[in-house]
Amino acid sequence: ETGVTQSPTHLIKTRGQQVTLRCSSQSGHNTVSWYQQALGQGPQFIFQYYREEENGRGNFPPRFSGLQFPNYSSELNVNALELDDSALYLCASSLLGLDTDTQYFGPGTRLTVL
């Protein structure tokens, strides 16, 4: 186990709704990255948070937003849900630095949009 936890485990929403996913990072880590994994594909980078600020973003629209809190936990918010947003959402925590930045993943949240 990595010590990275995510909630909820599963979630079902309908098109147009909003969703918030949560992630608690591994003890001692200061960075959280979020990834979207569609069925049968590799994870795709959404964004990363370091010291409560966005520290890089992938090719995702602005309706994907996030937060990082002082205890380094993080939220991923998705507005105006679309059917294609159905995926496994993964968070990974790390300690940002040159030699200690391995990303450790949580179990993911399975989001289904109907």
Add this chain to the structure above:
Amino acid sequence: GESVGLHLPTLSVQEGDNSIINCAYSNSASDYFIWYKQESGKGPQFIIDIRSNMDKRQGQRVTVLLNKTVKHLSLQIAATQPGDSAVYFCAERSVVGANNLFFGTGTRLTVIP
């Protein structure tokens, strides 16, 4: 753009044999590479990593080889066990931009008892 690809989408091996999973990457600026194992319904699990200043790194039953000349990465698993059955991803990180990883599609390894 950056891409990480795998030569073989599926691989079946007999229990006890060695497994080799290959990966090609396109960004010569990438400085860090990681292999992850993902079992059904779980998040990716870190296996082993290697930095671009190395050619080889060994762990417990696993070895990662990096050939920067041809931009190729491989994961060798010795004495493959049924518990090794999973999807394996290689991921790369570019020195440019944030500490984000680019993943390939993955290779499904099936170990035959």
